[in-house]
Amino acid sequence: MTDPLCCAPTRGETSSVCPVCGTTGKPVKLITLKALLTPGALATLAPERAYRFCPDAGCDVVYFAGGHTYAQADVKVRVYQKDRSTDVPVCYCFGHTRAGLELARLDGHAEAITQSIQGHIKAGRCGCEVNNPQGSCCLGTVKGLVTRLRDAARAGAGAAL
Ligand SMILES: [Zn+2]
Structure with a gap:
């Protein structure tokens, strides 16, 4: 009998590349998402996934884990890498x-x-x-x-x- 959990994705197995723009993202700790996601976005967080930060200025994705993404509207603060305003x-x-x-x-x-x-x-x-x-x-x-x-x-x- 095979263990049904044997093939479940685990932390670190997800792609390091943003699914929207293809830029390599650096891993971020869960505490960063917990602190900065809006309440609605936080309610969809999958803590078992390994999230990364997309640094591309032209891409709306801030965090991704595989195909699961959070956009700028899901983050409580404006993102320096993506917002050109002088007061960011x-x-x-x-x-x-x-x-x-x-x-x-x-x-x-x-x-x-x-x-x-x-x-x-x-x-x-x-x-x-x-x-x-x-x-x-x-x-x-x-x-x-x-x-x-x-x-x-x-x-x-x-x-x-
Ligand atoms: Zn991106």
Whole structure:
């Protein structure tokens, strides 16, 4: 007699590729979805599945596990990677937005912001897994944006928000 559970999908077996855009997504912890899904979306969460974050700017899918997806409307916060608004957070824990970072760059204080975030991380205050929809530390994203803003200003191309 065969065990009916032998072939059931288990965590980690689902595709790492977004079913809508084909971009590879990074795994996110369940606690991130539990913290950030709207009540209606959370009611359909399948905790046994391994969810991933789709980082593609043009794709509406935020989380997927196989063919099961959650779109931007299913997430309580706006997603930096998918929403080009200047008031969207880059750092969700400490509230730094695209516009805030551009202002800091104009004042020459952008490095101070990345240093303050690093200080908070070191002090154990970072809560990216429950605040940031990508479920992982924002520091790389913040540094990347600061570099792009600086390069754009040097090139005279205006804001590259
Ligand atoms: Zn996608």
